[in-house]
Amino acid sequence: MSETPFHAGLVAVIGRPNVGKSTLINAMVGYKVSIVSARPQTTRHRILGIDSSPDGQIVFVDTPGLHSDGKRAINRYMNRAARGALADVQLCVLVIEAGQWRDEDEAAWQVARDSGLPCVLVINKVDRIRDKGELLPFIATVTQEREFAEVFPVSAEKGVALDDLRRGLLRLLPASEPLYGEDEVTDRSERFLVAELIREQLMRQLGAELPYATTVMIERFADEERMLRISATIFVERDGQKAIVIGAGGSRMRSIGQAARLAIESQFERKVFLELWCKVREAWSDNENALRGFGYE
Template sequence: MSIEKHCGYVAIIGRPNVGKSTLLNHLLGQKISITSRKPQTTRHRLLGIKTEADTQIVYVDTPGLHQRHHNAMNRYLNRAATNSMVGVDVIVWLVEALHWTKEDTFVLNTLKQSSAPIILGVNKIDKISDKNALLPYLKEVATRYDFLEIIPISASKGHNLVELETKITQLLPITTFLFPEEQITDRTERFLAAEFIREKLVRRLGAELPYRLTVEIEHFSSDKNLTHIAALIWVEQHGQKVIVIGKKGKILKAVGEEARKEMEAMLECKVFLQLWVKVKKGWCDNERALQQLGYSEE
C-alpha cells in the first residue's frame, strides 16, 4: 500500500524588510537566502524545498513588493514578486507586528488578484515589549481581508513556526513530490556564492550603494578540496568603486573574508576567492544590462 504524499508551492510575499528571507532560512534550517536590515535585499525568486516524511513544501522567497518605480531594477523586483504568486497553492503574507504601512496596503491590493488561500504571518513579535498591544492589532488586520489564518510569529527567534508549517501542510494537495528528496533549492552554488558576496556588501555599505551594485561570478571551478571563485562587483560610477574597495582595500578584503567563510561552509571545502570591482554606467536602469546580469524572469 502506498502512502499519500502532499506537495505544493508556498509563496512568501510582503513588503521589503518584513522578514521573508529570514523566515525561509529558519523554516529550512539552512541559510539559502540572503538577509539584511536594508529593504530590497532579495532580488530573485528563489525556491527553498523542505521534504519531511510524506510532505514536500516548496517555499518561494520573493523580492519585497514596493512602490518605488523609478528604475528598471525596481520594476523588475515587483514583476518577479508578482509572478511568484501565480499557480502557488498557498500564500504566506508577512507583515510586521504593530507596523502597518502604505506598502502593506499596496501588497494587499496586489494579493487580491490571486486565488490562493492566504495565511497572514504577523512577524517580529519578539520586538514587542507590551504584549497587550498585539491583540488589538491582530483584530484590526483581521478586518482587512478574509484570511485563512492569522499567525503571530518571530522568523528570527522561531516562535510559532511549527504552527505556521502545520497549517501550510494541511493546505497542500495530494500529489507526488516535485523535487528529489535531497534537493533544497533550485539555485546553483554559483548563484548562492554571488548572493553571499552581495549580502556582505549590502550589510557593510550605507545609503544608496547597496542598490547600485550587483555581483557576477566570472569563474567557478573545483578540484579535489579547493574551489576557485572569481567574482565581479559591478557598480554604476567610479566614486562608488572607490567606496566599495575602501581605504587600502579594507572593505573589499573584509567582504571577501566573510563571504569566503560562508562559501566554505556551504561547499564543505576550501575556497580561493578573488573579487574585482568594475563600473558599468547606468546598469540599474538598463533592461539589457539587467538581463545580462541575471535579472530576467525565466
C-alpha cells in the same frame, strides 16, 4: 486504517521590504537559500526554498519586497518578480511585522487578494512585542475587513511557532507526490548562491545607498578536490562608487572578500579561495539589457 496523505505544493511568500520573508524561508528550510541584511530590498530574485518533512513538502517561493518605487528598471523587475511568483502556486503567504500595518502592507495584501489564492497571514517578529496582550487587538484590526485562511504569529529569527506554521500550510496544500527530491533545498545553482553571499556583504558593509548600485557576476567557479576556487566581479555604476568599494589601500575590498569567503565556506563546508575585482558599468540598474546580462530574468 489509511495513512495520512502526503501534501505538497508551491507557496508564494510576499510582503513589503524588510519584514523578514527571506529569514522566514531560511528558517523553515533549515538552509540559507536567500541572503539577509537589515536593509530593505536585499532580495532581488525569485528563489525557491524547499522544506521537506515526513508529512509533506512546502516549496516556498521567495520574492523581492513589493514597493512603490518603480523609477529604475531594476525596481520594475523586482515588482514583476514578486507579482509573477503568484502564478502556478497553490497558496499565498503575506508576511507583515508585528504591530505594523503600513501602506505597502496594504498594497501587498491587495496583490494577494487579487490573485484569488487562499492567503495565510504570517505576523513576524512577535519576539519584539514586549506586551503580548497587544497582539490580539492588532490581529483583530488587520483581519477585520480582510479574509485570511489562517493567521500565524511567529518569530522567524528566534524559531518561534514555525512548526505550527508548517503544519498549517501543509493542511492547506493538496495531497500530492513530492515535487522535488527530499535532499533538494533550492532551485538555484551554486554559482548563484555564491554571488548572493558576496552581495550580502556589500549590503552589510557599504553605506546607505551604495549597495543598491552594486551587483555581482561569477567569472570562475572551479570545484577542486579540496577547495572551491572562485573569481567574481563586483559591478558599480560610477568611478566614485568603485573607489568606495575598494577602500583606502584596498581595505574595504579585503574586508568584503574575507567575510564573503567565510560565509561561502560555512555554506558549502569547503575551503574557499576567493578573488574579487570591481568594475564600472554605467547605469546598469536602469538598463534592461544589462540586467538580463547579469541574470535578472
